[in-house]
Amino acid sequence: MQLQYAISQSISQALSSVFDLTVDATQLALQPTRKEFAGSYTFVTFPYTKSIGKGPDQIGEALGQYLKENSSIIKDYNVVKGFLNLEVEATEWLRLFRELMQDGNYGQAKTSGKNVMVEYSSPNTNKPLHLGHLRNNFLGYSVSEIMKANGHNVLKANLVNDRGIHICKSMLAYQKFGNGETPEGSGIKGDHLAGKYYVLFDKAYKEQIDELVAGGMDKEEAKKKAPLMLEAQDMLLKWEQGDEEVVSLWKQMNSWVYAGFDQTYRNIGVDFDKFYYESGTYTLGKGLVEEGLQKGVFFKKPDGSVWVDLTAEGLDEKLLLRADGTSVYITQDLGTAELKYNDFPYDQSLYVVADEQNYHFQVLKAVLKKLGKPYAEGIYHLSYGMVDLPSGKMKSREGTVVDADELVQEMIDTARQQTEELGKIEGFTPDEAQQLYHTLALGALKYFLLKVDPKKRMLFNPQESIDFRGNTGPFVQYTHARISAILRKAAEMGITVGAATFDNFEKLHEAEQDVITQLVSYPEVVKEAGKLYAPSVIANYAYELAKAYNRFYQEISIFNETDEQARNFRIALSAMVARFVRESMSLLGIEVPERM
């Protein structure tokens, strides 16, 4: 940030004139001063004791003295055990604050001219979305917003896994046990209906295995020989051959599932610019395999299968094409990478996919590099950790998954209950109340899933995640609602933010200065979040900002202030906090209410 750089420059100057030591300002590291000491920024003098030949305290004292006398920004200083703490002039803080007030795009980076594709969600069409998908969806959406704020041109893509043996399983079960059930007829959401038959398949399949095992068959063999499995495989074959009956069933069931997904996506507030379907991409990539053979970077084994040797890259040999010429998972991903690049020439292509696929993406990138593809370098696996439950890992087959739709509904119910208990719905129409519950529910859920570093595995505790106090989404939302009340009151009094001046105000309270410090650090935070692909950085910022404001709110009165300038400043400060709370939360895909 500018202020820090300005201070660094002054220090650089001080080092040069006091000690005749040349250090570039960019090499000087400042850190925020710890709460227990006076000051905003701290300069550590230890690294310079050798080259200067004096003790750390002596250096700090001399630098502090120089800065106080020569810099218009530095108000005062103190030296504690070699740490030079610098206090910044209130006028400087206010200057920065005015600057931010006037810049409607503060924190929004200039257009980079870069294209960034973000693939996320990518569901299977045989079952509804669960908690793990929610982390994926929220991450993907938020990272997209963060990339936009960093000036990039973003395309959100969803690669739907709409084919394969698992899809055939639910189709087959439906064919056998469905009795023509439809979402309309039974009132079951389409994706849940498909999921129901996927579970039914698994149940019936297991029974068949047990029977075969009871008849003396080996369990592994029974898994392969169970009639249902054979039928499913047969169905997949028919699908690939374009069998009319199978394809028509596939189309019908998928259309139900899409209607269900669409509803969920709208409900959780995520969207996509482009959809890819594996049924349309699964044959891609064979051309690239051929290309690799031509170039001699792939090789054929005697049985005719095609491989790539990645041992030099620290990986293994990897199959790229089966002996019968059919493709494997990696084959189509190679093809899809190229297809995506042709559709949208990207500088970066992010894949929001769980960390269990780390190896796969290493291979993908390495293979494309071997092929000399220009876009290989831009591929980035945004790998996130699994969501665990207190009971352990989620397993779809064992029914320990937390269903996304159900979870959202539970959150909404909790929001309603909490709001009613607190008696906060006075003056709300039923529609507005409903809207508020939804805003709070999703705020709580998204914040909970996004505040943790994406790379880390996390625990979802139903009890804690529905907490609306402390470091939570609703806490930040509450801060916004509070400020909204203040701004409404200001408007009633005829005070307009921007027009009501505070030119002569310069007695900054500590709590006010802390809020400004938070506000002006926003651009850096957006940059950092973009660099790390980490919404958690934004979430932490929103929390710190809200916390700083709430302290100010508690300690300092706005409307009882007799000094008009001070009052105007505080209203403006509140308005800016509301603005950056709203903006940072929107980078997380979270809305903020006017009242709650």
Add this chain to the structure above:
RNA sequence: GGUCUCAUAGCUCAGCUGGAUAGAGCAACUGCCUUCUAAGCAGUAGGUCUUUGGUUCGAAUCCAAAUGGGAUCACCA
């Protein structure tokens, strides 16, 4: 077994490129609503940063090893 990854308060998590006495929230305990929304604020208590070595003025942070979780090593996706 090979490779990758994680380990911070009772619980869930922060801790930026090494910097001061390691921070939040929840849970526990104390205060604060005749004043702008108490979904808030202030405070108390709670830690051998898994262990052991190393690098250095200085290590939760960097390096190595050990221990314990997790992922992956499919002609599944």
